[in-house]
Amino acid sequence: MADVDAARRKLEAALGPEAVLSDPLALRLYARDASMVEGGCALVALPTTTEQVQACVRAAVTHDLPIVPRGSGTGLAGAATPIGDSLVVATARMTGIVEVRPEDRLAWVEPGLPNLDLADHLRPMGWTYAPDPSSQQTSSIGGNVNTNAGGPHCLAYGVTSAHVLALDVVMPDGSLERLGAEGPEAAGYDLRGVVVGSEGTLGIVTRVCVRILPTPPAVRTMLFGFDTVEACAATVSAIIARGVVPAAVEMMDQGIVRAVESFAHAGYPVDAAAVLLVEVDGTDAGVAAQTHEVEAAADANGVSSVRVASDHVERALLWKGRKSAFGAIAQIAPHYHLHDCVVPRTKLVEVMRGVYAIAERHGLIVTNVFHAGDGNLHPLFSFDRSVPGTLERVLRASDEVVRLCVDAGGALSGEHGIGLEKRDFMSLVFSAEDLAAQACLRAAFDPDGRMNPRKVLPDGARCGEFAIAATGSGHAASDAADLPEGSWI
C-alpha cells in the first residue's frame, strides 16, 4: 500500500525540502511531457547527485510508489507522463560535464545536461557530439539516451546508441551499476545497449559516457526547392543511390516552409511544394565531391531553386528554419500531434500521398517535416483541441497513419519512442512471443514492475508471473480507468 506522506518525509530528509514537490500546481506541471497525454503523480523529486537518486528509489521501494524517471519533459510519446500515485524523479538538475578526454574521444556527463550545452562546450575544443535532436536546446542527454534520440545529423553518424559508451544506472532496487565501458569492447552481454532506448523502464541513468568526434574540417549546407513533393522525395533516394550518405537530409513540405518562413525569416522558397535541406561534411575534397553528386541528383529530379550557404551565419539561418519547425506551426493552430514512424526510403512518395489523403478524408491540416534520409516521417496534424470532435478525428487519422506506415514495411518509431501513445500499436509489429520476451527482459531488471509502469509494452504482455498491468501488488497493477484520457489507450 503506497504511503505518499511517509515517502515525502523521507525524500525531504535526504534531498532537502526544496527538492521535493507536492503542491497541486507542481504536480500538474510534471503530469505530462510534450505529447498530448496528461497523467498525474503524487510527488516530484529533483535530485542533484547519484546518491540522492538512490535515496529516491529506496524511498519509493520502502513506501511502495511507482517511479517515473524524467529529463526535460520534451518527449513526444508520453514516456515521461506519470500515472497514478507515482514518484517522478527528474534528473534535470544534474547538469554537470564531469570530464572531457579528447585523447580517448569521450566525455562523461550528467543526465540532465541539455544536449546543446554539451555541443557548445565541445565546439571551442574542436570536438562535437553528433546526435542533435531538433529539441537539443532543451532535451537532456539522459532523455536522449532513454529514447535513443535521433536528429538531422544522425543519418551519417548514427542515433544515440552509436554514441554512448557506458552508463551509470541506479537500478530499481536502489543499487548502482556501471553498464558498458570506456573502451570499445565491454565483456559480456551489451546491457548498455539494452538500457539505451528503454524509456526509463529499467533504471535511472545518473551518468553517461559519450563518444565525441572531431569537428569536420569542411561542411556545405544546401537548400533545394521542388515543384512537387514527389520530385523532392525522389531526390532523397537518388542521392543515396549515387553512393553519397550526407550528414543530413531533411525534407519540409510547403505548409511547414510557409510557417517557418514567417517565423524564422530564413529565406526559404515559399512557393516550392517541398524543400530539401542537405548537409555534407568531411575534408574539402570530400565535400566538393559529395556536393557535386547531391546537386546532380537534384538536377535530375527537376530542382526549381538551389541555395548554398555561403558562410556559417547563413548555414545557421537555414538550420534555424528546420529546427524551429515544430514551434513555428503554432501559427497554424494551437495544438499538434504526430507519430514518427519510419518507412523504407523508396516508399516515401507513396506513403506521403497516403498521409495527405488521410488528412483530407478527416478534414484535417497536415504538414510534413522530417528526417527524409532515413525515411523517418513526422506528419504533423495541426488542430484546435477545444473544437468538439476534432481531437477524436486527429486520433483516428493518426491511427490510420501508423497502420499505413506499418503496411509499407515501416517501424513504429524512428526516435521518439513508444511511451504511452504507441504501446497499443506494438502488437502490429510484434507477436505475443516477441512481447513476452521483452517483458522477460524488463522483469530481469525490474521484477516488481516499479519503473515507469504501463509504458512501452501493451497491457497483458507477460513473462511468467510478471505482467504489464498484472493484478496483485505489482506496480504495473491497475485497471484501464487510471490511464490518462485523450490518448490511444
Ligand SMILES: Cc1cc2nc3c(=O)[nH]c(=O)nc-3n(C[C@H](O)[C@H](O)[C@H](O)COP(=O)(O)OP(=O)(O)OC[C@H]3O[C@@H](n4cnc5c(N)ncnc54)[C@H](O)[C@@H]3O)c2cc1C
Ligand atoms: C520541438 C521538438 C523537437 C523534437 N525533435 C526531436 C528530434 O529531432 N529527434 C528526437 O529523437 N526527438 C525529438 N524530440 C522528442 C524529444 O525531445 C526526445 O525524445 C528527447 O530525447 C527527450 O529528452 P527529455 O530530456 O525531454 O526526456 P523526457 O521527455 O523527460 O523523457 C523521455 C524518456 O526518457 C526517460 N528518462 C529521462 N531521463 C532519464 C534518466 N535520467 N534515467 C532514466 N530514464 C530517463 C523518461 O522516463 C522517458 O521515458 C523533439 C521534441 C520536441 C518538443
